[in-house]
Amino acid sequence: MKIITPHFIYLRDRISTNLSIAFDKTIKKIAPFDELIELYPDAEVTTLRENSLLMPGLINAHVHIEFSANKTELSYGDFMTWLYSVIENREDLINNCGLDCMSKAIDSMLESGITTFGAISSHGMDLDACANAKQNVIYFNELIGSQATMADALFTDFLSRLDASKSIKREGFFPAVAIHSPYSVHPILIKKALEIVKSENLKLTAHFMESIAERNWLDDSSGDFHDFFQNLLKQNKNVCDSHEFLEYFNNNQTLLTHVTNATGNELNTIADNKHTVIHCPISNRLLGNPTLNIKELNEKNIRWIVATDGLSSNYKLDLFEEMKVSLFMHSNAPLLEFAKALLDGVTINAAEALGINAGEIAEGKNADMIVLDLDAEPTKELPIHLILHRYNISKVYINGKLEKNKTLKLNLKETKK
């Protein structure tokens, strides 16, 4: 057993002082130190510096580890231009990102306080890096392919990747399924994959309504995807529309990424089926896609969470940066309330959407916790300050294990006070 005494604890409903936490893999008890040490006299005790804040570890539900090599190779500003640049550079990007490159991306997430991530795996090349990650991983094996003639071969490949991920037996690693998108996956494949999802109770995710091109193609097989599919796949019609696509996911809570071009009707279906929307503001901005209409999601009671997407459409994998960008993009949202909602979107709401027992500092939850070095006592505007100031993250615990320990130099001096 371990006991940690931070100066402040970020609880769901308040910021506490004078409380300590007893934990092993999970949080056992939150109480004053004297009470805990009496219960657990042999516990290893850590007392943190003045103005330290302990909060839940952050959860990044959508990232593409395999595409971590990109820095300046891909073209930004317009979705289709970006997509063509991905196709053109695909081989290089994949070949230039070996285990080192992927592990570096994963470690950078640990540095920025991310204790769980959802990896969208297109090829299974990131399996070793994710298996060896210190974080909890929801490993989404992605299914893609719009041609019926290729369905069997593509499904066999998908199954072998899924099986490989199931062979990873370690705490905090969860095989799961991703359907790439409504425009790129044939219904035959979707139906087959969903049978497995249901029978094995796996987590499920999909990209949905990211671009105007997707909107037009799904509505009437027109727009920029017309030439794209005609030239690359000799396909001149969509394989399903958005209504049919969403219908496959009815009664199967799904994490839908982007949703920046959805209609009111589609959002109603998303609300009725309790799906979650994943908001990736930096990716949307860089690829020329609209800003997610969070006000409308709130009105329809749709849960939304925040993620970074991959380095193929971002410059870092840092949820504090992501929240900050979203805070400024949604300039009409009430500041404090929205900052709090963003923090919920990388902690408790993300945990609930992914079905993991984390995302909040509470008894019984997994001990996924981070320690931030604030420089003053928190005010009621703490959520805003957390997003603006990118405080030093001095400790990261995952399932109770200390995975990062980077104490600021001034700590020693300050703790003597």
Ligand SMILES: [Zn+2]
């Ligand atoms: Zn994505």
